[in-house]
Amino acid sequence: MALEDCDKCIELNYANCQVHNQKAAVYFELTEYARGELSIRQALEVDENDTTANQLLGKLREKQREFQNALPLIGIAFNRRQMSFDQFLLENPATRRVTFVEMDIKWKSYEYLHWLSVFCPPEEFRIKFAGKVSASDYGVLAEFRTIFCAIHVAKQLFDMGLNVEFSAHIPNGRQLYRCRHCSQSSETKLLFHTHLQQCQANPAQLQIDFEKEAVFSAYDEHF
Ligand SMILES: [Zn+2]
Incomplete structure (x- = not known):
């Protein structure tokens, strides 16, 4: 088919x-x-x-x-997780910018792009930086379209044992909102609110924390 x-x-x-x-x-x-x-x-x-x-x-x-x-990841120490990803999120509020730490020193941006594409469609993120992220660590900083995208990828990699860090992100320009259930975009928060109440792909229309949903679904118009 x-x-x-x-x-x-x-x-x-x-x-x-x-x-x-x-x-x-x-x-x-x-x-x-x-x-x-x-x-x-x-x-x-x-x-x-x-x-x-x-x-x-x-x-x-x-x-x-x-x-x-x-992957030829020489630097990764697969950590035994002391906490679940949900607990991690409570202490590290999610943003659209995620750094994956302890990566391969030899990797270039395009290699990270290929790697992350297994976890998230390539139009949903950008590699902003690959290289030294602290005195002793190499890593890659990726900016995702929405916080929901960032969480989705960060969770998978966290569960595999990678160290992930969220960093401050400043929205750039007008913000649009993308429904995480059906991927439809809304031009304003109000339209987004209306959409969520009518979205046929959203199974729990009545139990939504709308403010949080809007923050997590917002993206830069020119992303
Ligand atoms: Zn929808």
């Missing part, structure tokens, strides 16, 4: 998780794992217990681990 056919099916049957699974499978065949993951997440939002979606997610995680293990 081609991607356009999948989109057509999704338009007609948004609430059927198999159409999202089919799209994820197509992305997997194209080795576009980060995009495939978005489709799996949409399937799981429809039905979190769906067998196919969970199998696809398992396959994706396996791919990501394979990729991670294949």
Whole structure:
């Protein structure tokens, strides 16, 4: 099945998780794992217990681990985690700018770009800096479109044992808002609020902390 056919099916049957699974499978065949993951997440939002979606997610995680293990990362000390990522977030409030520390000294920006693309579609982030991030550490600083994107990637890498740091980010220019459930953009906070209440991909329309949702979904107009 081609991607356009999948989109057509999704338009007609948004609430059927198999159409999202089919799209994820197509992305997997194209080795576009980060995009495939978005489709799996949409399937799981429809039905979190769906067998196919969970199998696809398992396959994706396996791919990501394979990729991670294949990297010539000399500097990474895989830390035993003393805390969960959620606890980490409480002490380190998330921003759009994330530094991944203890990376390979030899890597160039484009290599980091390729690496991070396994976890997040390349149009959702930019590599701002790769090199010495402290007296003793090399790392890479990436700016993500939204805080939700940054958290999504930071969590995966944190869980793999990498050290992640959020740093201050100053919004640049007009802010738009992108729904994390269906990816639709809204031009103002008010329109975003309206969208969230009507979004058919959002399973919990009534229990939203709207202010937080807006902060985490905001992005620079010219990102
Ligand atoms: Zn939406």
